[in-house]
Amino acid sequence: MGKDEFRGKGRALRVTRSIHFSTSLRYWLDDLSEQENRKRFGQDADRHGHNYRLEITVQGEPDADTGMVINLSQIKEVAEREIMSRFDHKDLNLDTEYFTRIPPTPENFASLIFSLLDQALPEGLLDRVRLHQSADLYVDVLRSQS
């Protein structure tokens, strides 16, 4: 196979920036009793915390003049405003309104992060977020292919 047949040829480039933040949480729904919360969520119903690592991946063609898909300082600025200021050293249950009716599982948290970033970035630019909750667990949210 020659290099012209490289599978990625003609596809958009992907660029990723990582951020870290530390957050406390518990899986707890206000509509349920304490007993029901504990039965459904086990030890996750107790307050605990994670060092989250988030990979933000955008896709596109590099600008002919700047050679950049997007200026990484713009991603940094959006990440600071949409993610860090909301979640870093905060409590997902007490300091945000997103998790009263759904628990802050990594699936739900990563979906929320995808939609916050997607609304703040130029349309269609965000390709994926990967949220690492610990060294051995992460969640990917990919833009739907439709």
Added chain:
Amino acid sequence: MIYLTRRYSLAAAHVLAQPSFSADENDRIFGKCANPGGHGHDYGFEVSVTGPLDEETGQIIAPGLLDEIFEEAVARRFSHRLLNEEVPFGSLVPTAENIARVCSAALAETVENRSTARLAQLRVTETPRNFVEHGELV
């Protein structure tokens, strides 16, 4: 699409040699990996599943259940074993490629039987320098 990935590891021994080939032929193809006494690796596994979020728990799968599935489908069979002596290896050489195919088939079946999720991808890391992926997640 949402994918949940868990990482696992296990230690196992293997010999890269095709039993129907001569020793010289195996040396030529597999090099030092054909050493009849074997060698081993700390294999890393990244198991990615996808599926609907459970309405009550907000999860694709409970991480503890995925741990049980990995134990049953992979770790119990292959951890601290000489892979060449374990089914279905033997004439099927236990390369990282074949380990990925065998383990992804077993994981896919067990995930399907025991949860509402499905296996999306398996990555098998053999050394810090090489890994094999089988699945749809890029």
